[in-house]
Structures are given as C-alpha cells and as structure tokens.
Amino acid sequence: MTTSDWLQELQAERSRLGRASTAGRVADVLRTRITEGSLAPGTRLSEEDIGTALGVSRNTLREAFRLLGHERLLVHEFNRGVFVRRLTVADVRDLYELRRILECGAVRRAAERFSPGSSPVSDERWTGLLDPVRSAVEEGEAAAGEGRWVDVGTANMHFHQAVSALAGSPRVDEAMGHLLAELRLVFHVMAAPQAxxxxxxxxxxxxxxxxxxxxxAGAESAMAAYLDAAEAQLVAAYGEAA
Amino acid sequence: MTTSDWLQELQAERSRLGRASTAGRVADVLRTRITEGSLAPGTRLSEEDIGTALGVSRNTLREAFRLLGHERLLVHEFNRGVFVRRLTVADVRDLYELRRILECGAVRRAAERFSPGSSPVSDERWTGLLDPVRSAVEEGEAAAGEGRWVDVGTANMHFHQAVSALAGSPRVDEAMGHLLAELRLVFHVMAAPQAxxxxxxxxxxxxxxxxxxxxxAGAESAMAAYLDAAEAQLVAAYGEAA
DNA sequence: TATTGACGGATTGTTCAACAATCGGTCATC
DNA sequence: GATGACCGATTGTTGAACAATCCGTCAATA
Known part of the structure; x- marks a missing residue:
C-alpha cells in the first residue's frame, strides 16, 4: 500500500468529519423522524418547541429546516413556519415521471458507454458497477425470508439507488437519493407496505x-414496466386514502 | 374571462409576492453577480464585508449563502467560509452526463406520451408545449442578428429549458434550471462565449x-449529438484554461 | 535547512435577547 | 352574513456576544 493510497482512504473519511455541524446533525434527527413516519405529513414544526426540545437555538434550527426544505421533506411558508411535506397525487405521478427518466436513462447511458455494439459482460468496470445491485437484491430477499419487512423496503431503495448509479454520475446519484427520500413520505400511506x-x-x-x-435494452424496458406498475398501485392507494 | 381565470392568473403571480424574504433578495443579488461572472470562481465571500455592504445582518446573509449553496453556486467549507464554486473538468463532464439523461429523456418521454405509434403533430397539447421552444429559437436568432451576444446565451438556456419541459414534469424543470445555472459558471472560462x-x-x-x-427519435439523437459536441468543446477549453 | 510547536489575529459557528411584521382567530359593527 | 378592527402567538430580522477554528508568523529544535 503506497502513501497515495493512504491519503485517498483518509480523504474518503473526510465527509464523516465534516458532519460536525450542529445544523446537520439536527437535520439528521428530523430526517429520520420524518422518513420513519413518526412525523405525519402536514405537521407544523414550531421553531420554539423543537428548538428547546433539541437544545439548539432558533437560528441553528432554521438552518436545519432549510436543509430539509431543499430535500423537499419540509415546505416553508413565509411567516407561517415549516410543515412536513404533504404529497399530492400529482406529486406521486411526477416523482415516477422523474424516476422513469433517471433510472431508465441510467441504464440507457450505461448501454451507450459500455456496449457500443458488443456486450459489456467482459468489462470488469461493468461487473464492479453491478456488485451493489446484486447486493441490494440479495439483501432484500434475505430480509423477506426472515420477515424483516422494514428492511425489505430499505433494500428496495438500495436496489434503485444502485441501478441509477450505473450512469456513473454523482449528480444523478444525488438526485436519486433525494427522490427516494421524498418517496418514503408516500409509502407511509400504504395500508400494507410490506406486501x-x-x-x-x-x-x-x-x-x-x-x-x-x-x-x-431488456433491463430498461423491465424497469419501465416496474415503474408503471408501482406508480399505478401507489396512485390507487393514494386515491383511497384521500 | 371567467372568475376562475382571474384567480388562476393571480395565483401565477404569487411567487413574486413570496419573494419578500430579505434572504431571498440577497440571494438574488449574489446570484446575478455570480452567473454574470463579476464574482470569479474561487472567490471567498466574507460574511462581514458583504453583510455591511448590503446592509443585512450576518444571520440573514448566512441564510442567503445557504440558498445559493443548495443551488451549487457556492460551496461552504466548515469554519472557513463560503466560496464561489470552482468547477472541475469532472464537473463539466458530469453536468453533461446529467443533461444527456434529462434532455434526451424528456424528448423520449414526450414521444412515449404523445405518439404511441402515431405522430403527435395533431395534438394541440403538443403544439402548445412546443411554443416555448419556438420562442427560444427565434429569440436566439434575433439576438444574434442584432449582435446582442449575451442574449444569445440566455436564449440558448431558454431553449434547453423548454426542451426539458417537454417531459411535463415540474421536478425535471427544476433540476434543469439548477443545472443550467451551474453551467453558467463554466461558460465564463470560454475565451469567446459569443461564438x-x-x-x-x-x-x-x-x-x-x-x-x-x-x-x-430524430430530435433525440440530434440533441445527443449537440450535447456531445458542446461537451467536447467545453472540456477542451477547460483544459487550456487550467 | 527543514520540520515542529506555540502564539495571536481574524473569521466563522452558535447562542441569546429583542423588536418588527405577519398570521389566525375573535368580536363588534354594519 | 360580510367587513373591519383588535389581540395573542409565531415568525423574520437584527445586533451583540462568546467559543471554536483557521491561517500566518516566528521561534525552537534536530
């Protein structure tokens, strides 16, 4: 292991150090609360109440609110406060529109980059890119076999994140991450999320x-079919809840 | 004109009223400075200096910084301050990777929605969606004819924003808007942006x-060719500058 | 000479208290 | 029943303060 390897490893851990920001940690706490469903959509988040409860000042809390607002988990209404985002059916449709473009686009771009004419199966960069996808699939099957239903949902997220990573683009990865976090708001309206x-x-x-x-090409159309089916199911469930 | 038309028009102007936030206006000022190039990439933005210059408090200014940070125009380094983003060649490549997925994907999705088998030219929703694209093209040609080179660039942005709007997705529109704002940081390194x-x-x-x-399908591949050419040109120019 | 360690000014991170602006609801008025 | 004035509660913004951190300088040491 050379010196530059050491340095590269250290650089990878730098993000963990940067997490020292108070606002960032506050945002982490609220984010889990929201995505786990213990903060229902539409709930108003009082600056004073939450600030005293978490022991941070209003200014710092507002910074955390901004962070979550940009992730679309909160909406900020001027002079009224922040609320846990309440998604409409139109939002669900739009979310899946974006998923179609990002996920199918990622597969398509992978095809253009790796197999201009031939198959990519012999390319080791390709198999490396595929490892996280395989892990996510196995993770989901294992969780389902042991009845850990929450983990099945998480594994599903990992699967789609891994597929979008086939594009090899950090910005696509980030957009997909935000999209999936937003989708967690939707899943809580399902009566039986496990099934x-x-x-x-x-x-x-x-x-x-x-x-x-x-x-x-086959993978791309299979993904498109999956997205169509999931969207229809969610929209139907949303119609019942409303 | 019915009552509901009136209300709809008013609702469209609501965003202008919401802009009353001081932090938002400060962000507007800084955003134009950055995208117009008068604030060079890498410049550090001192909280005290800018705060006193603009007559706002540090807290409000920091909120404006956060807004621009989320748009990726500024980068925030902990305990060091905020800097005008300096894009690397890898960023440029990634930006174009995302453009390929979003813009080509928008055209592709439009194809799937409007012409499942047949041509969409008779669909009036389609022609309505096409109007902004046409406006942007004419806007660019007019500006070039009169030598208003800055406006040519702006029209070009409008063109691509309009194309991505073919997807009919608010989230795609927003992602494209952020992407184009970020790209303005790149264009300033070009020696002759007008050409x-x-x-x-x-x-x-x-x-x-x-x-x-x-x-x-033809439009999609033409767009892909455009993006490949533009990326290559920008990457080359970036290599020279560095 | 090159590296290390200590010091100090400058800047940011965070908190606090205060006041202005705005919102939501209540009540009286017409 | 609609309009307008009031009022408590909450947010928007400010200014000041202190702690934590960074950066450059300089002396000490091998």
Missing part, C-alpha cells in the same frame, strides 16, 4: 439478471 | 423542426 415492497423482489432479481447478461 | 453559443443556433432550429414534424 407492496415484497411483490417487487422477483422483478428486481430479473432486472439484475438482464443486466448481468448484458441485455441492457 | 460558442452562436454556433449552435442552426442546430437548435433543426431540433425544433424535427420536434414540430413529429420526428421525436
């Missing part, structure tokens, strides 16, 4: 196999 | 004509 997520496990594996076999 | 932008006017018109004729 919802479990139903897509075979589809995920199939997409993985298509990717591994180098059939990127 | 750079002007060269793509015929290409823009050609894409418009393909779209208007209903040849969405």
């Amino acid at each position: 919802f997520h479990e139903a897509y496990l075979p589809g995920n594996r199939r997409i993985l196999e298509l990717l591994a076999a180098g059939d990127l | 750079f932008h002007e060269a793509y006017l015929p290409g823009n018109r050609r894409i418009l004509e393909l779209l208007a004729a209903g040849d969405l």
